[in-house]
Amino acid sequence: MNETIVRHTAAAPEATGHALLAGRHVMVVGGTSGIGLAVARHVAHEGAEVTLVGRDAERLRRAADEIGGARQCIGDLHDSASFTALFDALPDIDHLVITAGTASLKTLRESTPDDLRRAVEERLVGPLSIVRAALDRLRPTGSIVLTSGLLAERPIRTGAILAGTVAAIEAIVRSLALELAPIRVNAVSPGLVDTPLLDSFFGDTKTEALATAAAALPTGRIGRPDDIAQAVGLLLAGGFITGEVLHVDGGGRLV
Numbered sequence: 001m002n003e004t005i006v007r008h009t010a011a012a013p014e015a016t017g018h019a020l021l022a023g024r025h026v027m028v029v030g031g032t033s034g035i036g037l038a039v040a041r042h043v044a045h046e047g048a049e050v051t052l053v054g055r056d057a058e059r060l061r062r063a064a065d066e067i068g069g070a071r072q073c074i075g076d077l078h079d080s081a082s083f084t085a086l087f088d089a090l091p092d093i094d095h096l097v098i099t100a101g102t103a104s105l106k107t108l109r110e111s112t113p114d115d116l117r118r119a120v121e122e123r124l125v126g127p128l129s130i131v132r133a134a135l136d137r138l139r140p141t142g143s144i145v146l147t148s149g150l151l152a153e154r155p156i157r158t159g160a161i162l163a164g165t166v167a168a169i170e171a172i173v174r175s176l177a178l179e180l181a182p183i184r185v186n187a188v189s190p191g192l193v194d195t196p197l198l199d200s201f202f203g204d205t206k207t208e209a210l211a212t213a214a215a216a217l218p219t220g221r222i223g224r225p226d227d228i229a230q231a232v233g234l235l236l237a238g239g240f241i242t243g244e245v246l247h248v249d250g251g252g253r254l255v
């Protein structure tokens, strides 16, 4: 997938909030849905200039409209080459946020070698290829936020592969925080968050499954995309935070 669409829609909403994000260029890979869309909305509201990256032009356009305007670029985690030319057409970037991903859960017994390769490609090769492609265009005062997940610490029977890849992200941000300094590198680790990802995951049992999960959490509710977006906003604006994994899971690691 080599096509790159760079397009502005409407102007971003008037800056209202955090001076550290106002006027900054924030790229959100996975910004068409769920957590990424909430991050894009949050930073746009803070006055940032937003670039959205996703696989589908129509979904990108809808997301850009929803947040009041954003650049839109096509890119696929399974096609690292799609990111090589992406940055040529863009202004320098202050913050790179990568939330893109799916959640394929299978036992090891069910997984073919191709499934394993695909998981590593989506969760590690893809995001790291984007970071690598962005390196010459990231401002030294900027930061990177990658996405881990509760599975890294709270295992489930079908989650070994996904758990391994998200745990790797947590180890990677600590090393990259040294390698890429002064650019700051952090990860956010969401617990269960009500997004379209969970629709496909739970199907008809979603309402019941989420109610059960919520009742078990110290917060008494599962996450909303905005909960994670606020945490990402903190990582972006917090100039003294690097090599950190911020867990936003309603206490999910504790129960």
Ligand SMILES: NC(=O)c1ccc[n+]([C@@H]2O[C@H](COP(=O)([O-])OP(=O)(O)OC[C@H]3O[C@@H](n4cnc5c(N)ncnc54)[C@H](OP(=O)(O)O)[C@@H]3O)[C@@H](O)[C@H]2O)c1
Binding pocket: 029, 030, 031, 032, 033, 034, 035, 036, 053, 054, 055, 056, 059, 060, 075, 076, 077, 078, 099, 100, 101, 102, 103, 122, 147, 148, 149, 150, 189, 190, 191, 192, 193, 194, 195, 196, 197, 198
């Ligand atoms: N929701 C949760 O409970 C939860 C918990 C822990 C971790 N997470 C992680 O948080 C991240 C965001 O999840 P979400 O719940 O917000 O999911 P979501 O609503 O399904 O959104 C997923 C986003 O990822 C993009 N994406 C998926 N595959 C891609 C690919 N191959 N290349 C480029 N973009 C791709 C999608 O864009 P297009 O489809 O438009 O291309 C979409 O913007 C994921 O990495 C997920 O594993 C979620």
